[in-house]
Amino acid sequence: MTLFGSVTIDLNPNLFQVGSFLVTWHGVFSVLGILAAARLGAYLLEEDGVTSQQVYDMAVWMVVLGIVGARVLYVWENYKLFAAGPPYKVLLLNEGGISQWGGIFGALLGGWIWCRRHRVPFLRVIDAAGPANAIGFLVGRIGDVINGEHHGTPTNLPWGVNYVNAATLGQPGRIVHPEVAYEMLWCAVLLAIGLPLYRRLKKEYPEGVVGLAWLGVYAAGRFLLSFMREDSLFFGLRQAQWAGLLMIVVAIAGIAYLLSRRRTAPPAEGLKVAA
DSSP states (O other), rough: OSOOOOOOOOSSSSEEETTTEEEEEEHHHHHHHHEEEEHHHHHHHHGGGGOOHHHHHHHHHHHHHHHHHHHHHHHHHHHHHTTTTEEEEEGGGGGOOOHHHHHHHHHHHHHHHHHHHHOHHHHHHHHHHHHHHHHHHHHHHHHHHHOOOSSSOOOTTTEEEEEOOOOOTOTTTTOOOOHHHHHHHHHHHHHHGGGGGGHHHHHSSSSTTTHHHHHHHHHHHHHHHHHGGGOOTHHHHHHHHHHHHHHHHHHHHHHHHHHHHHOSSSSSOOOOOOO
């Protein structure tokens, strides 16, 4: 029992089913998050000569490899669960189970491959990916709030959530931190502060610095918020926290490298890229 009550969530995580195809809130908001990220990314990259169509084409690569990366890391994090069952279970995405950091790794790889094929500077895409991913996570995480999949730690705060629906992926009867909602709030703060400064910072710093800074700051927030999530520990930390620490190190090292490079020429005003 809490001191001041709690927030009750009585929503079925499943919207409807057609045959064996199940439509969930998680899936719907994931798609909406991807669309929001692609649209903002297209808007930000327009001034760099990358067309909206090219951004959407690149997004296909990022989504496909992002899904692969998200599933691979989730399976690795939960290898005992999958080792106990038949191998084909690894492929059953409809049963849930993805890792956000794995999705980020895979999406970055997909973006890099597309940029190499079409001769688009990847660091410019990295810059736009910061705010684009933030709005994508902000929208996409709504589905996680509804289904209760990510279990927070118990709390007696008035905004603690209690999942009561029979089909919930949460833990009925336990009032927990809405950790995913905290992540959404963190993304909203990053957008509110960082998006108005985006163009100015891009002019002041080498390409890639802004995007890596977004990545590092987001990862730092995720690292702290994950203390309020009931995930299994690996050497004293959640596995997502270890992934977050890796991203912080990558961001800091990347920023240091980019700032140390001698820039011999001013950036081009625009860029024509191969279709």
